Amino acid sequence: MPMIYVDGQELEVVQGENILEACLNAGLDLPYFCWHPAMGSIGSCRQCAVVQYQNEEDTKGRIVMGCMTAVSEGARFSLKAENATEFREAVVESLMLNHPHDCPVCAEGGECHLQDMTVMVGHRDRRYTGKKNTYRNQYLGPLIHHEMNRCIACYRCERYYRDYAGGKDLGVQASHDHLYFGRHEEGVLESEFSGNLVEVCPTGVFTDKPFLKQYSRKWDLQSAPSICQGCAVGCNIAPGERYGKVKRVHNRYNNEVNGYFICDRGRFGSGYLNSDLRLDYAGIKNPDGSFFAVHQQQALDTAAGWMAGKKVAAIGSPRASIEANYLLRELVGAKNFASGFSDQEAELMASIANILQTTKAVNPSIKQIESADAVLILGEDVTNTAPRVALALRQSVRNKAFELAEQMELPAWQDAAVRNLAQDQRSPMTIVSAIDTRLDDVASICVSLAPDDIAAFGYAVAAALSGESTDNPQADAAAQMLKAAKNPLIVSGSSMAHQGVINSAVAVADALDKATSMLSFCVPECNSLGLALMVADGSGSSLSGLAKRASKLDALIILENDVYRRGDKSQIDQLLASGTKVITLDMVENSTLDQSDLVMAAASYAESQGTLVSSEGRAQRFYPVHSPAAERLPSWQWLLRLASVTGHKKLSKLQNFDQIVAACAESNPLFSGLLDVAPLNSFRDRGSKIPRQTHRYSGRTAMNSGVSVHEPQQPKDHESPLSYSMEGLNRDQPSSLMPFVWSPGWNSNQSLQKFQSEVDGPLKGGPSGVRLISSSLQGADISRQIDKVTLKAHQWHLVPMQQIHGSDELSAHTDEIAELAGRGFIAIGQKVAEKLAVTEGDGLLVKQGEIECSLEVRILSRVAKNCIGYSVGYLETQGLTAGSLVTLEADKSWQRSGPEMIASDKAAFEQVISDGGASNV
C-alpha cells in the first residue's frame, strides 16, 4: 500500500483511492460537498482543495481537488497550508453569497452539511453587499418539500436522482449562477427513491415534507436502531421520536444491506404509527358489537378464562417478530398453529424457504446484488416488491462501465469520466414479466409472457444452459448472457403467486452451476421468511384447515394479522363467526379486529423489540424508539403474560426477552444464529447503556411540566442495552446498537464516515445481523411440471401487481402514502383497451366467479397476451385472486374521477395562479 505525506504526517493509504477518501479514512477533517461515497467524485464544488507538493523541496505547491486526485506513492499534500485553507474558506464564502437567511426556519438546520462545513472552514462574516439570487419553488408531491433558494449547486441531487436512482423527472436547468434543480414543471416526483434526496442534499433544498409538518430538530429526536417493516428486504432504519410521536425515519447505514439509501415506503410509510386508527387499550366486545376498554390484567384474565382446558388454536403473522410468533406457537402447540399466510402464500413460502437451503446458488445480500454482471428477472416487478433491491439492480448494470474503466485504468470514483466512457453500455439484464416493470429502462431484453410461459421460459433457459437445444432464441440469449457472466444473478419471487416461476428460477440457478451464481427471491412481508422457516417442519395447520374445524375450536388467538387479507371472505367469516372466542393482538383497526371478542392493544415496531428475517435470510433486531404509549404492550409481552396467567409449563419459566430468544434458538436448529443477532440486555459500553437521545436533547424539564411540574423519572428499558436517556456514549458499540450518527463538528448524516471503518466500508462496530440460512452443494429438488391453464374465449389471466405505495397493509394508513397509492385499478394493454372500447380512467367490470369488481382502467405499454394486471392489497380489489381467470366488460355506470384536488395541490395551484400562469420559474 502506498505511503503519502499529509502535513508531514505519514499515511498508509489504499491504492487507487483519492486524497479526500484517504484523509477521511485517516480521521482528518477535510470539507466536501459534491463527493458522495456511493456516487464518487465529479470535482464540481471545489471544496476539498488541498495543496500538493512536487517533492520534499517544493514549499509552494499547487492547489488540487482532493476528490479528483488519486493517491500515489510518496505524494505530499497539505490540508493546513495557508493557501489551501484560504481557498476553502473563499469557496464557502462564495457559496454563501446567495444562501438565504433561512437557518431558523429550515428543516435541515442542526443537521446541515453546509452549516458544518461553514463552521469547519471558519467563514463567518459576509463581505459581499450585493443582492441575493432567488428562485421560485416547485410542488414536488406530498413527500418532498422544495426550497430552491438554499441551493449551493453541488449537483448531488441530480446525480443521485438521475444517475443513481434512474429517475427522469428531476434535473438541472439554466446556466452559470442561475442553475435550477427541479422538474420541468410542478408535479409529484416519479421515483420510488425520491426520499433519499433529503439525505443526499447537503443543505435544505429538499426536505422531508411529512416531517416538516411536525418538525423537531435532529438533536431533539430520540432514536433507536430499527428494521424497516415495509417489505422483506430488511433495510436498517433509525426512526426518531419526540412527544410520543414517531416523527421521521432516516436511513441507518448497513454496508451489506441498504447502504446509504432506502425507498419511499420505508422512509415515509410509518405515518400510520401516529394515526387515529391505533389502539390504545385492550377491549372486550359488547353484545352490540362495540368494545369497552379494560385493563391489561383484566384482558389477560378474560383470555385465560376462555383458554383454560379448552381447544385453542392460533394464527401467527409474517409481519410480527420471530419471538412473538414463537411464543404463540409454543402457547397453543405447533399442531394448532397456523402460520397466518394465505394458503397460496404458505405453499410458495415453504418452497422458497426450502429452496434457499438446498440450491447451489448464493442468496445474495444487496451489496452482492450490486456486483452482479448479468441479471435475469423472472416474473417480478422488483421496484414494487423489494424496492431497495431494484435500486441495487440499477447499480449492477453499471458493472460494464466499471469493467471498461478498469481496462482504461480509470478509477471507479471518477464518476463523470466512467459514465462518459461507458455511454449507454450496460451489463446485460433480461426481464421476463407479464406486465411492464420499473426496471425496463435499463434492461437489455424485456419479454412479456403470461405466468405459465414465464416458467416455461425459465426452464428453457435452464435447458439451454445445460447444453440442450431450445426453440426459443430469447431464452438462448438469456442463457448466453448468464453463462458469460462472472457473477450471474437470477431474481424471482412470490409476487406472481406462481410456483412454476419460482421453480424455473431455481432450475436456471442450479443449471448455471457456478460458485458465484446468485439467486434472490422477493418475498412479501418483513418476516415472511422467518415465519416460513419456523413452520418448515410442516406440523402446523393451514388457514383453510383451521376454518374447516373452526366450529370445534373454543378459542382462537390471532397475532397482528388481518386475516381478511389472507383468504376469501366466506372462509374467514366461517373462521371468525363460528362461536369461537376470538382473541386478537394488533395495533391498527381492521376488519379482523371488528370480528374479535377480545382485543389486546399491541405496540408498534417503534415501541417494541424483536427479530425479523429478511428475504436474504438475515436475522436483524429492531429496538423500541420510545416506550409504549397508553396501555399498549409489545405482542411478545402480551403472550408471555398470557402464558404465565394460563400457567403454561414451558413459557411461564421465561422471564425476559433474552430468554425467549434463547428458547427460540434452541427450538429450531435453523434459529441457532438468533443468539448472535445483537448483544444481550446485559451489554454495557464503558459501564453505561447506549443512549437513545443525543447529548443536546432539550426540554427535559419542561416537556411534561404542562401536566405536572414534578418531573417523572426517565422511562426504564429493562429489555435492551439501550436507554431512554442522553447518558452514555454513542461510539464504538456493536453496529446493531447504533441509534443515530453524530460526531463533533459533523452534525449532519455525513458524520457516518466517522462510524465507518473506511470510506464506504463496513461500520466500525462490525456487521449487523446474522444470516440464518446458506446455500448447499446438492442443488434444489424441484418439480418441473407446469399445469398450463387453458383460457376460454373472453377470459383473461389475472396477474397481481404489487404497488410500492398502496399494497402494503400498514403503510397505506399513512396519509401521504394513501394519496400516492390512489385507487385500486385494473391494468390492460392498448389492444385490449381498443377491443373493449375503454380509455385510461374508464371503468371495467371484472368478474371472477361470483366476485365482481368495478375498477379504474390503466393502460400499460407492455402487457403479455391474455393477461391483465390488478393492484394487490387495495380495498377495491379485495377478493380478486392472483392467477384466476376473469371476464371483462366495460362498466357503463362508471363515473370518471376528475382531477382530485388535495390540500397540498391546492396550495401549489394557488401559487401558480398567483404567479400569473403555469410557469414555475
Added chain:
Amino acid sequence: MLSELRTMWEVLKHTFTKAETVQYPEEMPYLAPRYRGRIVLTRDPDGEERCVACNLCAAVCPVDCIALQKDTREDGTWYPEFFRINFSRCIMCGMCEEACPTYAIQLTPDFEMCEYDRQNMVYEKEHLLIDGVGKYPDYNFYRVSGMKTASKDKGEAINEARPIDTKSLLP
C-alpha cells in the same frame, strides 16, 4: 492593639454614611432594561409572533426548561404550536435570548415571580407572549429570510434580487 482600634474606628465611621438598604417593596429599585428577569416572547413590528420555533433557545438552555413544538401557518411560515418555560427550573442566565435569531425571546427587568404552588411557575405561550417588540423595535425576521410569506413574494426580502427566470439566456 492598634489594629483593633483601627477596626473599631472603621466600623463606627459607617454610622454616619448613607444607608444602602432599600425599602423593598415600597421602594422599587431601578433595574436596567438589560436586566435578566422574567422571560417574554415578543412580537415583530407588524404585530405577528416573532418566534419561528427554531428550537435554538431550547437547545442552549442549560437547565432544559424550554420545550416547544413547531407548527406551520398557511403561508408556510413557522410558529410554535406550544411554547412552555418551566420557571421553577429557569436560572435566568439569558442564554436563550442570546441564541434567539429573531429577537423573539427576551428577558425583562421583572423578577417578582413567586408562587405558592410550583405548578404555577410553568408558563405557556399565552403567558409569555406580549403585545410589543421589547428591546428591539425594528427587526422582523421574515423580511430578511428568503422564504415566501403571505406578505412578501420570493425576491422581495431585504437584499434580494427578483426571482431568476431559468429560461432566459441572458447572463
